[in-house]
Amino acid sequence: xxxxxxxxxxADARRNYDRLLAEADAAFREKGTDASLEGIARRxxxxxxxxxxxxxxxxxxxxxxxxxxxxxxxxxxxxxLTHPSAAQALIEWVRAVVEHAAAYQGLATMxxxxxxxQASELHESCVRMTGIADRLxxxxxxxxxxxxxxxxxxxxxxxxxxxxxxxxxxxEQADRLVDLTMGGxxxx
Amino acid sequence: xxxxxxxxxxADARRNYDRLLAEADAAFREKGTDASLEGIARRxxxxxxxxxxxxxxxxxxxxxxxxxxxxxxxxxxxxxLTHPSAAQALIEWVRAVVEHAAAYQGLATMxxxxxxxQASELHESCVRMTGIADRLxxxxxxxxxxxxxxxxxxxxxxxxxxxxxxxxxxxEQADRLVDLTMGGxxxx
DNA sequence: TAGTTAAGTCGAGGGTGCCTCGAATTAGCA
DNA sequence: TGCTAATTCGAGGCACCCTCGACTTAACTA
Numbered sequence: 001x002x003x004x005x006x007x008x009x010x011a012d013a014r015r016n017y018d019r020l021l022a023e024a025d026a027a028f029r030e031k032g033t034d035a036s037l038e039g040i041a042r043r044x045x046x047x048x049x050x051x052x053x054x055x056x057x058x059x060x061x062x063x064x065x066x067x068x069x070x071x072x073x074x075x076x077x078x079x080x081l082t083h084p085s086a087a088q089a090l091i092e093w094v095r096a097v098v099e100h101a102a103a104y105q106g107l108a109t110m111x112x113x114x115x116x117x118q119a120s121e122l123h124e125s126c127v128r129m130t131g132i133a134d135r136l137x138x139x140x141x142x143x144x145x146x147x148x149x150x151x152x153x154x155x156x157x158x159x160x161x162x163x164x165x166x167x168x169x170x171x172e173q174a175d176r177l178v179d180l181t182m183g184g185x186x187x188x
Numbered sequence: 189x190x191x192x193x194x195x196x197x198x199a200d201a202r203r204n205y206d207r208l209l210a211e212a213d214a215a216f217r218e219k220g221t222d223a224s225l226e227g228i229a230r231r232x233x234x235x236x237x238x239x240x241x242x243x244x245x246x247x248x249x250x251x252x253x254x255x256x257x258x259x260x261x262x263x264x265x266x267x268x269l270t271h272p273s274a275a276q277a278l279i280e281w282v283r284a285v286v287e288h289a290a291a292y293q294g295l296a297t298m299x300x301x302x303x304x305x306q307a308s309e310l311h312e313s314c315v316r317m318t319g320i321a322d323r324l325x326x327x328x329x330x331x332x333x334x335x336x337x338x339x340x341x342x343x344x345x346x347x348x349x350x351x352x353x354x355x356x357x358x359x360e361q362a363d364r365l366v367d368l369t370m371g372g373x374x375x376x
Numbered sequence: 377t378a379g380t381t382a383a384g385t386c387g388a389g390g391g392t393g394c395c396t397c398g399a400a401t402t403a404g405c406a
Numbered sequence: 407t408g409c410t411a412a413t414t415c416g417a418g419g420c421a422c423c424c425t426c427g428a429c430t431t432a433a434c435t436a
Contacts, residue, residue: 007382007383009383010383010384012384012385013383016385047385047386047387048386049384049385049386049387050384050385050386053384053385054384
């Protein structure tokens, strides 16, 4: 796929790319996902056109920011698939995703949209998240520890809702929502 | 309070006020709570300054829009306080608030903020909502049909989370979240 | 090492939206 | 009919979004 005769990427481009990611992370942490892109470019010491050169949209920028994080998340997911307690594994996965999705104010909404929107840079990771959830649900059901009528969509909804609560209220309240709800979903 | 020597309000002002509310309702339904205010003024056939004359902020406009709706909601709340089944009453109240809060995309977020923010035009109604929830919770607890560790904050969180899910995904998914969670909260 | 060239950078510019404020208008009243 | 306070108007300053053509420069090559 990669043509070896192609020039190696320019050093300044790489530098700007990294700088933009770093400043974007800071800005999104401070102001949420609709922080000013011009402000980010400014903080990165780069013209606005350069930002758009690297990231054609706000979503692309956030996608870039999440890529690194995603690796760790999905690694954890694979791990959980072999967890001895299916019930515990599912709860842990929900918690992990909630934490992931609460990185920036507004991220939960983007992820919720991302599942449906094929064109979203976040689509693929949303699909992977639900994929792992589906497998964990199947495990839990097979083990008879999860109510039969609980769907992957229910869990995805809960994950997003809790992440949103985490943004709006507090991490603690989000955890409580997850615990209370999951408690109800577990088979008696 | 009302000085009888004061002039009666101008007819054009009243007309514009009503027109603005009507167009704002339409716009917020179509585009969510961050629809363009200039667009609303335009649709109402009024200059932007006139809109700001009547509603000094977006929140004030939404507050005006909700005032009518609120009356019906709180009437329902009072009714539920005398409902024979404390458990059923609480669930109904959650459902009613969720429906109320899902009127416009973005409203759930504003309401969640409104509870903390004294200055918000939505603050008072948020307080009333939780007030009714608190009384219903007390009833349910007294009847022994609700887990002892469930707080008003938990219910408020659930209401908002479900309303948000309703905006992002679907009304059905929101209902499922409420049913599944409330099912878990009820004492066995 | 100088020249070539494509990749990358720049930032002005056109568009939209927010909100303010002083000037102009007008409905209610006497 | 005229007075006056309430209301309306919309230009204007600001911030942000995003595009695009001109310019610059790092990587390659002879």
